Amino acid sequence: MSPRVTALSGYPEYLPAGRIVEQRVLDLLRETFELHGFGSLETRSVEPLSVLAGKGEIDKEVYAVRRLHADAETEAELGLRYDNTVPFARYVTEFAGKLNFPLRRYQIQKVWRGERPQQGRYREFTQADIDIVGADQLAAHHDAEIPLVMLEAFGRLSDELGLPEVTMHVANRKLAEGYYRGLGIAEPAGVLQRVDKLDKIGSEKVAALLVDELGLDTDTAAACLRLAEIRTPDTGFVERVRALGVSHELLDEGLAELAAVIETARAYRPGGVVADLRIARGLDYYTGTVYETELAGHPELGSICSGGRYDSLASDGRHSWPGVGISVGVTRLLAPLVAAGWADASRSVPTAVLVAVDDEASRPAAIDIAGRLRARGIATEVAPRADRFGKQIRYAERRGIPFVWFGSGEVKDIRSGEQVAADPDAWQPPAGDRRPAVRLH
Amino acid sequence: MSPRVTALSGYPEYLPAGRIVEQRVLDLLRETFELHGFGSLETRSVEPLSVLAGKGEIDKEVYAVRRLHADAETEAELGLRYDNTVPFARYVTEFAGKLNFPLRRYQIQKVWRGERPQQGRYREFTQADIDIVGADQLAAHHDAEIPLVMLEAFGRLSDELGLPEVTMHVANRKLAEGYYRGLGIAEPAGVLQRVDKLDKIGSEKVAALLVDELGLDTDTAAACLRLAEIRTPDTGFVERVRALGVSHELLDEGLAELAAVIETARAYRPGGVVADLRIARGLDYYTGTVYETELAGHPELGSICSGGRYDSLASDGRHSWPGVGISVGVTRLLAPLVAAGWADASRSVPTAVLVAVDDEASRPAAIDIAGRLRARGIATEVAPRADRFGKQIRYAERRGIPFVWFGSGEVKDIRSGEQVAADPDAWQPPAGDRRPAVRLH
Numbered sequence: 001m002s003p004r005v006t007a008l009s010g011y012p013e014y015l016p017a018g019r020i021v022e023q024r025v026l027d028l029l030r031e032t033f034e035l036h037g038f039g040s041l042e043t044r045s046v047e048p049l050s051v052l053a054g055k056g057e058i059d060k061e062v063y064a065v066r067r068l069h070a071d072a073e074t075e076a077e078l079g080l081r082y083d084n085t086v087p088f089a090r091y092v093t094e095f096a097g098k099l100n101f102p103l104r105r106y107q108i109q110k111v112w113r114g115e116r117p118q119q120g121r122y123r124e125f126t127q128a129d130i131d132i133v134g135a136d137q138l139a140a141h142h143d144a145e146i147p148l149v150m151l152e153a154f155g156r157l158s159d160e161l162g163l164p165e166v167t168m169h170v171a172n173r174k175l176a177e178g179y180y181r182g183l184g185i186a187e188p189a190g191v192l193q194r195v196d197k198l199d200k201i202g203s204e205k206v207a208a209l210l211v212d213e214l215g216l217d218t219d220t221a222a223a224c225l226r227l228a229e230i231r232t233p234d235t236g237f238v239e240r241v242r243a244l245g246v247s248h249e250l251l252d253e254g255l256a257e258l259a260a261v262i263e264t265a266r267a268y269r270p271g272g273v274v275a276d277l278r279i280a281r282g283l284d285y286y287t288g289t290v291y292e293t294e295l296a297g298h299p300e301l302g303s304i305c306s307g308g309r310y311d312s313l314a315s316d317g318r319h320s321w322p323g324v325g326i327s328v329g330v331t332r333l334l335a336p337l338v339a340a341g342w343a344d345a346s347r348s349v350p351t352a353v354l355v356a357v358d359d360e361a362s363r364p365a366a367i368d369i370a371g372r373l374r375a376r377g378i379a380t381e382v383a384p385r386a387d388r389f390g391k392q393i394r395y396a397e398r399r400g401i402p403f404v405w406f407g408s409g410e411v412k413d414i415r416s417g418e419q420v421a422a423d424p425d426a427w428q429p430p431a432g433d434r435r436p437a438v439r440l441h
Numbered sequence: 442m443s444p445r446v447t448a449l450s451g452y453p454e455y456l457p458a459g460r461i462v463e464q465r466v467l468d469l470l471r472e473t474f475e476l477h478g479f480g481s482l483e484t485r486s487v488e489p490l491s492v493l494a495g496k497g498e499i500d501k502e503v504y505a506v507r508r509l510h511a512d513a514e515t516e517a518e519l520g521l522r523y524d525n526t527v528p529f530a531r532y533v534t535e536f537a538g539k540l541n542f543p544l545r546r547y548q549i550q551k552v553w554r555g556e557r558p559q560q561g562r563y564r565e566f567t568q569a570d571i572d573i574v575g576a577d578q579l580a581a582h583h584d585a586e587i588p589l590v591m592l593e594a595f596g597r598l599s600d601e602l603g604l605p606e607v608t609m610h611v612a613n614r615k616l617a618e619g620y621y622r623g624l625g626i627a628e629p630a631g632v633l634q635r636v637d638k639l640d641k642i643g644s645e646k647v648a649a650l651l652v653d654e655l656g657l658d659t660d661t662a663a664a665c666l667r668l669a670e671i672r673t674p675d676t677g678f679v680e681r682v683r684a685l686g687v688s689h690e691l692l693d694e695g696l697a698e699l700a701a702v703i704e705t706a707r708a709y710r711p712g713g714v715v716a717d718l719r720i721a722r723g724l725d726y727y728t729g730t731v732y733e734t735e736l737a738g739h740p741e742l743g744s745i746c747s748g749g750r751y752d753s754l755a756s757d758g759r760h761s762w763p764g765v766g767i768s769v770g771v772t773r774l775l776a777p778l779v780a781a782g783w784a785d786a787s788r789s790v791p792t793a794v795l796v797a798v799d800d801e802a803s804r805p806a807a808i809d810i811a812g813r814l815r816a817r818g819i820a821t822e823v824a825p826r827a828d829r830f831g832k833q834i835r836y837a838e839r840r841g842i843p844f845v846w847f848g849s850g851e852v853k854d855i856r857s858g859e860q861v862a863a864d865p866d867a868w869q870p871p872a873g874d875r876r877p878a879v880r881l882h
Binding site for chain 2: 007008011012013014015016019020023034035036037038039040041042043044045046048049060061062063064065066067068069070078079080091094095098099100102103104105110112114124134139141142267268348349350351360363364367374377378379380381384385395398399
């Protein structure tokens with residue numbers, strides 16, 4: 001390749017061991033999702049720009065796609081997806097007649113956002129979503145089910161791979177909107193968008209925005225922020241909101257919905273969720289429950305798993321398909337851990353056994369041994385060159401391959417140096433050596 | 442979603458059961474590749490246009506990507522990858538210092554080509570590649586290893602899922618180029634490109650192109666086509682090429698390389714490969730062995746698995762990383778089979794058991810039962826509504842979920858109607874019902 005190779009900022013790529021970490025995490029997510037009856041779906045990477053537009057702050061980050069030699073007038077205006085929810089809503093609308101509702105799907109795909117590349121922000125990254133979508137209606141208990149499925153997945157990431165604990169922060173847009181309306185604010189969406197910046201710019205600056213940009217008086221702005229201060233591990237938030245003395249029908253609805261989610265989640269995952277009225281979410285399509293998730297000890301990662309309820313995203317005018325879902329920012333979670341050495345794999349290849357080659361004439365015998373080991377599920381490669389054995393052992397060592405098999409009928413654990421006679425039709429590696437061990441610290 | 446939903450031609454999307462078929466095929470490919478010591482890698486979806494350009498016919502099919510609100514002058518010119526080989530070569534060049542060679546990797550990712558959408562052509566599709574790349578050199582025996590790994594994968598697709606048999610057609614560019622040069626042709630690449638169209642337009646038209654566009658005389662054009670007629674299941678091709686009376690050093694080299702591949706592959710997979718000198722491949726970067734693969738009974742699919750040896754694709758001027766690889770056109774293979782009903786799954790969801798709900802008050806008990814079944818790896822969902830049981834059974838039926846669990850402590854096989862008392866901590870579904878059964882006809 002003659003053109004100079006340049007790293008592109010914002011497009012992370014893993015080395016082989018990093019990819020093994022990512023695969024293990026994705027496998028575990030998939031397994032958990034499928035155990036809960038979520039089926040995999042993938043959508044095309046592009047959508048008409050009209051589908052991608054009008055969903056809030058994200059609009060300005062869309063990537064347009066066009067054939068280099070396109071005829072500008074005949075080609076549809078397409079853009080790359082920036083999340084898995086909007087394309088899924090389009091998919092549901094397009095294929096509704098062939099789908100069974102409620103539909104439970106997971107979707108693990110890359111998304112693209114033209115953000116300014118910086119710490120924790122990527123232009124291409126992997127999201128792992130679960131969603132449940134109903135036809136015209138969707139029961140409220142799914143708002144509690146979604147975080148429980150995800151907390152079970154994080155529980156396994158913690159138990160099996162060592163990931164720190166997570167806490168899911170839950171709020172409700174109806175609650176916030178009702179509260180703002182109860183304060184006499186006509187456009188609550190503007191308040192939500194600014195309150196969403198609390199973590200980034202702090203409460204003083206948010207208050208200033210509310211006054212300067214939305215024209216709220218200082219007291220009303222302060223009242224908005226008082227709601228955002230409420231955070232309780234149980235349904236105590238209801239009383240604290242009531243104590244603020246605001247009343248509105250939508251507020252009552254939101255309080256009841258959030259109380260139900262917190263109560264159910266606490267019953268199954270004590271300590272896994274908190275009601276946190278600071279949570280707003282930047283996307284416009286959420287209509288009720290909203291979720292964010294914090295990784296213990298890693299506030300710098302921001303929310304690693306977010307989502308919410310969307311009652312009107314998927315609609316064709318006659319029917320609507322309300323949904324609730326949540327999305328793990330897999331790259332946002334793992335790329336910094338891998339880069340910092342907090343996530344690693346015990347080897348950089350799937351191979352458990354390297355079959356050494358005495359000389360090129362005996363390569364067929366080595367291939368035969370490898371085939372017999374593979375037939376019993378043991379990942380095996382044959383040494384690429386009939387070098388002296390020391391060099392072949394180093395080939396294994398550099399990759400972390402634990403065992404080297406010799407044509408003499410012996411297998412060596414190159415970590416301990418122990419070498420024993422073994423039968424390729426019967427020998428088993430220790431269970432822990434069958435595949436690379438992955439640790440997240 | 443207000444904008445009208447329009448299907449985009451050339452961007453296939455599966456319904457849930459189709460995706461289950463695809464997942465099973467991808468899982469089986471991955472498992473086979475990892476058993477052979479290939480590690481997973483993914484590259485970013487975009488490359489600088491300079492990296493994507495200059496690789497042959499594909500150039501005009503590149504999709505350019507640009508932020509909608511980009512500043513035209515400061516943004517790199519990027520395009521979506523059209524295969525997994527060119528980005529992998531770039532990756533190798535970029536990260537060479539951190540990789541161990543020979544590097545064995547597989548890569549299962551989407552690629553994009555702005556082809557005119559038509560039968561069997563897609564604008565977005567999944568490719569599953571394996572490649573072995575060396576530092577400055579790569580032993581010839583890998584040219585025989587690559588088809589054997591892939592034939593093992595296809596053997597499993599055949600044995601386990603019922604896919605028809607495949608035959609791999611192997612040729613060698615040195616052989617063809619040497620032969621053309623031996624005929625006195627100065628630009629063999631032009632001949633290769635036109636011979637590559639043999640299957641599409643037939644030998645008469647190819648001969649006409651060779652005469653009209655390249656200025657060959659009729660006899661030379663006919664001699665080019667005589668080479669392309671040679672197809673043997675063994676090394677018989679060597680003698681048949683010799684009989685054409687052309688000689689060139691590069692021809693000898695190509696004959697020896699191809700003979701070695703065919704001989705080795707025949708030893709391990711009798712009948713799996715044929716030497717077929719019609720095979721040319723459209724991409725410019727191949728330098729030796731080239732592969733194509735035919736699915737028995739499905740000539741309309743074209744080659745479902747193609748690749749070859751590329752000695753100079755990855756190079757930074759000082760070093761080069763020669764490689765050999767092959768790529769399954771997963772979408773090209775499966776999308777038509779799924780669309781025609783030749784590929785199906787026994788159910789459209791991963792779920793094996795639906796736990797019925799007596800009334801909303803007993804939902805926690807149903808959630809508890811579901812959790813105990815999942816703890817033993819049984820995919821389970823809880824009925825979304827406490828409808829009458831007939832309706833809940835229909836919920837399962839429509840999705841193909843084989844078992845419904847009742848709060849009374851009984852489980853019903855809804856296919857046979859058999860209902861038995863069962864313990865959620867001990868009951869097991871038959872092994873064949875644990876996950877959806879997939880068949881490719």
